[in-house]
Amino acid sequence: MTYKVLLIDDEPSALEGMLLWIDWRELGFEICGTCGNGQEGLRLIGELDPDLVITDVNMPLLNGLEMIGAWQQAGGREIKFVILSGYSEFEYAQTAIRYGINHYLLKPVFPEEATEELREIYQELEQEERGRRFKQMAASEETAAAIKGLLYEQPTEPADPEFLASLPADVCCWNVCLIQTAPQQYAEVRGKAAALIAVAPAMYLVDLEAGCCAIVFGSFAAGHESEAITGVADSLRQECPGQTLFIAAGTSVPALTGITNSYRTAKETLQHFFYRTSSAGLLMYHEIKNTPFSRQYDHIRMADELIGFINTLDLPGFRSAVDSAAHSFQEKLVAPEAVKKFVIHLIYRIRELTHHVTENGKRPELLNEFQLPEVHHYRLTLTGLMGYLLTSGEAGIELLLEDRGRRSHDIVRDINQYIQEHYRESLTIQKLAEIFYLHPVYLGQLLIKKNGIGFKELLHNLRIEEAARLLHEQKTKLSEVAEQVGYANYGQFLKQFEKKMKMSPNEYRNLKT
Structure with a gap:
């Protein structure tokens, strides 16, 4: 499949370089448009409907991050963004994290680095596309989509009363457990997780971003919320020995319609594995909530x-x-x-x-x-x-x-x-x-x-030797001699000449004549 790309940069040479030096077709992309500022970029995103937008940070009218923020605030469809930034703009790349941007290219852009990054993005787009097709084919995805909408607090439509009525009536609270692994291991891990919860009365598997899924689970006894998921987490680790697994649960909520709060706290908990190990076991929100x-x-x-x-x-x-x-x-x-x-x-x-x-x-x-x-x-x-x-x-x-x-x-x-x-x-x-x-x-x-001798002394020696030759052979103005041998400042030339020759340029010229 070919994906559409929009390039945004206020430097024409940068745009031309990306157009000429990168084999977009070979990588599975086609350029659908280019522009030079964020305001025009925002308009073209709406018109051209690109799959990927590569944008510079510093641009007139509307910078790259402002453009991305405006698009996301407007509720536009999800698009992959890549930001371009220089070494001095590294803080911009950090700011971009808040917008959910996981890819950036360092300026100046080298074709090899860009190609590597684009191959990764293409694989992500392909994986997301396969995921979308899979969801369309599977009847059970209607339930997963409804729950996923509740996780993001953006349900595609009001919660189906029949779906809510089908949930176990004696569930006292709901929670989210996130499972994240390497993308190449995801299919196997997801399959085993699905098998483990297949017969559970109040557990639902939801696919999220690459390498991550969620188990939305209900607890039937107040105060024992973690027991429902601890067994699944332990079994999953036993069935996936040697694989990277991060498993984190959020805070419990009394109703499924409020599950977004569990999802938010589960994501926060997942981040804390950074300072632990992938084999640390199930991590609960209450263990980390006081360590921001x-x-x-x-x-x-x-x-x-x-x-x-x-x-x-x-x-x-x-x-x-x-x-x-x-x-x-x-x-x-x-x-x-x-x-x-x-x-x-x-x-x-x-x-x-x-x-x-x-x-x-x-x-x-x-x-x-x-x-x-x-x-x-x-x-x-x-x-x-x-x-x-x-x-x-x-x-x-x-x-x-x-x-x-x-x-x-x-x-x-x-x-x-x-x-x-x-x-x-x-x-x-x-x-x-x-x-x-x-x-x-x-x-x-x-x-x-x-x-x-040092570099500067060598440089001055060569320049003064050449100046002495010119003074001997020509009637050129002293300022022009200084310029010809590499001095932009006559005062510096005079100082160096007198230092080496023990006389002024004019005295030297008169001496030779």
């Missing part, structure tokens, strides 16, 4: 520290920083989605640092350490998530170390040659570092070690 999550942590400092260890190839320091970050998250009980976005952001930054190595096919087996399929699809514990970060950082440092070893033999010769050819330009140590894929601090130390 926090979003207060210094993500910028933490990210800079971790990336700093990658840049300096300090593996022990990186490992220690990962452990420290994990302890900080645990201590502050930082919201799982915030930690998840933080880790994904860091792994993409590590991929950026090693892009020049991996694109040349060096150590292809290490590329697997940068893949994030499970992070995007199902709930991880803090230990598992930080494990992805640790292995990505270790692979990145290993790649960079190997690359440095390969390049070190002739690197200074190449750098010196480049400086000699480009000293008339606006040349900085940072620019050289980007060109030769070296950390600026390391590059500066390497030049001093090999040349005996």
